[in-house]
Amino acid sequence: MENREERIQRALNDQKRKHLEEQRGVRFFQGDRRMPPDAEGDWLGYIAEFERQYSAHKRISVRAFIGHSGVQPLASIPPQELDATLEGLLELLLDNNIVIHFGRPVSDAEAYRFITEELLEEEMDNIRIDGMIHTFAYNDFHPDEASTIRTVVEDGLLAFFTRDRGALWRMASHADGSAPDHRRAVSSELMSSCEQVYSRIAAFTGHGVGIVTCAIDGRDAEARCLISWAGIERQTRLVHGGSGEAVIRLHQNRYHTWDIVRLALPGLMPEEE
Numbered sequence: 001m002e003n004r005e006e007r008i009q010r011a012l013n014d015q016k017r018k019h020l021e022e023q024r025g026v027r028f029f030q031g032d033r034r035m036p037p038d039a040e041g042d043w044l045g046y047i048a049e050f051e052r053q054y055s056a057h058k059r060i061s062v063r064a065f066i067g068h069s070g071v072q073p074l075a076s077i078p079p080q081e082l083d084a085t086l087e088g089l090l091e092l093l094l095d096n097n098i099v100i101h102f103g104r105p106v107s108d109a110e111a112y113r114f115i116t117e118e119l120l121e122e123e124m125d126n127i128r129i130d131g132m133i134h135t136f137a138y139n140d141f142h143p144d145e146a147s148t149i150r151t152v153v154e155d156g157l158l159a160f161f162t163r164d165r166g167a168l169w170r171m172a173s174h175a176d177g178s179a180p181d182h183r184r185a186v187s188s189e190l191m192s193s194c195e196q197v198y199s200r201i202a203a204f205t206g207h208g209v210g211i212v213t214c215a216i217d218g219r220d221a222e223a224r225c226l227i228s229w230a231g232i233e234r235q236t237r238l239v240h241g242g243s244g245e246a247v248i249r250l251h252q253n254r255y256h257t258w259d260i261v262r263l264a265l266p267g268l269m270p271e272e273e
Contacts, residue, residue: 009038062136063120066096071116074109086112097128102138104147114138145221145258150212152258153223153248160194160263161207161229168194173251173259190262197268201231205239209246219252227265242267 077085086108093100093115100119102111118141124134152171159167172187210226225248230241244266250258264271 058126059123060126061120062093062098062122062124065124065126065134066092066098068092068120071120074113074116077112082108082112086115089115097132098124098134098136100136100138104139104144106138114141143256145216146214149214149216149221149223149250149258152250152260153212153214153225154209156248156260156263157207157209157225157227157246160265161204163198163204165191165194168260171260173253173261190260193263193269197265200234201240201268202234202237204229204231206230221250221252221258223248223250229265229268240267247271 071089072085089112090100100115106114119136122136156168156171158164159171169187169191172190174187207229208227212223212225214221214223225246226244227246228241228243230239232238233240246266247264249261251261253259263269
């Protein structure tokens with residue numbers, strides 16, 4: 001049971017909620033009220049401050065946000081001083097609640113070049129709230145397509161072997177008009193091929209996927225990996241399996257994400273003629 005101070009705080013919180021709902025259009029749900037009154041009050045205060053700043057904010061450059069008008073050009077920094085210079089720049093960004101996720105290894109020179117030549121000129125919301133972090137991702141500026149394709153292939157194979165038809169459908173090519181020829185398989189053909197496999201294999205009892213490699217040609221890509229699988233044949237009820245090289249063809253759609261066009265899986269789906 002709440003004591004007197006907690007009941008007072010809860011009443012104040014209700015007033016804050018009502019104000020945010022009426023003045024800012026914020027919607028709350030019953031599940032939002034399970035936290036202690038003091039914590040809820042801090043949370044509502046954070047929301048109120050964010051809404052206040054957001055309604056009056058303007059977008060400014062990262063350079064203006066951190067108040068840093070000039071930096072040394074990369075070419076002027078001696079190699080032996082680059083590590084310390086980059087660390088100082090990252091600390092300056094962190095002092096202003098800005099964090100960069102690189103997502104993959106990059107050299108100190110590339111990290112410094114990216115920050116000084118690209119990120120500092122990027123626009124951001126001019127909002128400062130204690131504990132609020134502004135995050136930027138290097139991959140958003142310089143996508144690692146090979147890494148993205150490997151993830152799509154791994155997720156696609158997992159969906160296939162677990163019979164997650166919804167995930168497979170979402171990852172399949174839907175022939176968005178950017179395909180260069182009429183021979184490209186569309187989602188219905190890929191799903192039909194999967195259903196033919198499922199009609200023969202009652203259940204997969206295990207599978208493995210090796211390292212995925214890929215070759216990218218413009219908006220088309222071909223990924224190859226070693227797979228193994230075991231499953232129960234529907235007619236004989238015997239365990240059957242296979243292994244070998246799988247070939248997965250992909251196409252980059254108009255939204256610049258990668259769709260699966262065709263699967264060729266050893267012992268399950270033959271490779272395209």
